[in-house]
Amino acid sequence: MLRALMLALGLVAAPLAAADTLVFTAIPDEDETRLQERFGAVADYLAEELEVDVRFIPVTSYAASVTAFRNNQVQLAWFGGFTGVQARQLVPGARAIAQGVEDPQYKSYVIANRDTGLEPMEQATAPEALRGLTFSFGSQSSTSGRLMPEYFLREHLGEAPEALFERVGFSGNHSRTISLVQSGAYQAGVVSYKAWENEVESGSVDPERVQVIWQTPPYPDYQWTVRGDLDERFGAGFTERLQQALIAMEAPELLASFPRSGFIPADNDDYAMIERVATELGLLD
Template identity: 65%
Template sequence: MPLLSRLFATMLATALPLSAAAQDTLYFSAIPDEDETRLIERFSAVADYLSEELGVPVAFVPVKSYPAAVTAFRNDQVQLAWFGGLSGVQARLLVDGARAIAQGDEDTTFVSYFIAHTDTGLERSDDFPEAARGLSFTFGAKTSTSGRLMPEYGIRQETGEAPEDFFSRVGFSGDHSQTLRLVASGAWQVGALNYTVYDQAVADNAPEVETTTIIWQTPPYPDYNWTIRGDVDARWGEGFADRVQAALIGMDDPDLLAAFPRNAFIAARNDDYAPIEQVARDLDLLE
């Protein structure tokens, strides 16, 4: 499908009323962890793949924020979503029967990077960078697992202090790409972001890597996941959720996988994200 047609279909889907979900189109969304243009390019191709595999129309619906992705899932505006660890937990708690069905092979042991502007003089270490005390620091989105939840948990575990007490100033950039840009520009001295975004920037020889350096990485944790509503079998037929799971796990096109980027997708269960739910409760980030 031409890009303009995809964009038009996407814009139309965002304007559909809640009752549209009752039609035969499967709508899915994703947390906006990167620029919207890149997300539309990534997930429009995924929609084409799923439509062919499942034999039903599939459309990608972009959203403006992490909470908006959870709300769309709760309100049945989308029936499938690519969530982060925390947003997936939030969505499943709001929708009876919702379940995680797939994750990237890398998502079982995901990490966050702490990066610093080169002018700080900080260097990479296996130990938490105590020398960053008193510098300015930015998270990503407020409900991002890799951009906020686990970095904050790491700060508290390693220092015994809240981020606001350890750093001179704390902010939220909104997404991983923006965190990288802001630290690279010197607007913030230190930031935390999804490791795949930084590694991709290095692979692309992005200019931002010239003025930033990795100074620490968190211990591994479970992160991104595909989550599906519990009522899809009633709508598209018995076993439909399992068919979606099989289609995702069977996705082996290098171009599609590189868009995430992931080497492969594997099966996931709700229980895989129990550690994320516990950390979120410890930090009072769940209602």
């Protein structure tokens, strides 16, 4: 029964954590095996800094990360801008406490298969040449793979994606979007610029088959969000200690996991733009 419930929620089956264990998750924005490896090391770091047991539990979808947070199956999460807003709306007292140095000025890349003949465009130029193509977003709940790119496309071109493109798809994550556009299954798509850089560095991108043709204006994105009852559960001042441990994370191998050059403080007001856009697009009540 327990395993069935966890699978229904999109959680990878794992033993229940003890009450004194800090459990965290992260949106599955890239390949799941890679996520498991990188966040296992982060769990070890936090356990040493905070002197409590820390466990990372992967989830299978963006929506599942929000559900796990709402149900108190995790107390800490590395959310995208939109999933963080969703989670904090569902859990009174939840707080954004840290973000990557790069996250206040995040951006998305529109990529295209080389066979389209599209060439890189100036940022200020509306990508009119995208009209009529097949187009893939990432997850439906992705800030950089759906929410903000859709907002900017509507703003620049004056129409919803369904009217702009011949066919619209949702790949589920950035890695899959890149694969789909590179293979020609979709002619164009949109991805997090950090995910694109990761895939290029790993050798997964064939520049002869796919390239970046446009980048969005900047917007706030990822952040660490905590439930509001951590001090009650782990002792007075625990949330502040956790925030400081995240900000003090300096080991290159840990920062490369995100990837970020470091972390800085964050609060809920930093994501007001995301909340406004999500409400305008009808994705948030």
